[in-house]
Amino acid sequence: MKKNILSIGVAVLSLAIPAVAMAQGNILVDVLNSVQTALLAIFLAAAAIFIIIGAFQFLTGGGDATKVKEARDKVLYALIAVVVAFAATGLVALAKSFVK
Secondary structure, X not given: OHHHHHHHHHHHHHHHHHHHHHHOOXXXXXXXXXXXXXXXXXXXXXXXXXXXXXXXXXXXXXXXXXXXXXXXXXXXXXXXXXXXXXXXXXXXXXXXXXXX
């Protein structure tokens, strides 16, 4: 009797295994999403900080050409970082399309 119950239990559980496997998401896509979100947040936060620092240096430059140029360069590099961040987002989306 116990052997029959065990056999029936194993048979029923084996029918549920494909449903569990189908319920799982694509782990690689989930990892790529996490990396994409983290990198985008880091790049945008760093860019915002550098834009603020560059603007402050631009305002306090006092007309000194070298200080104004340094401030302008910081803002320019921050904007380039934003472009790189969004390009990385696009590359991750492209990689995800190949994985699916």
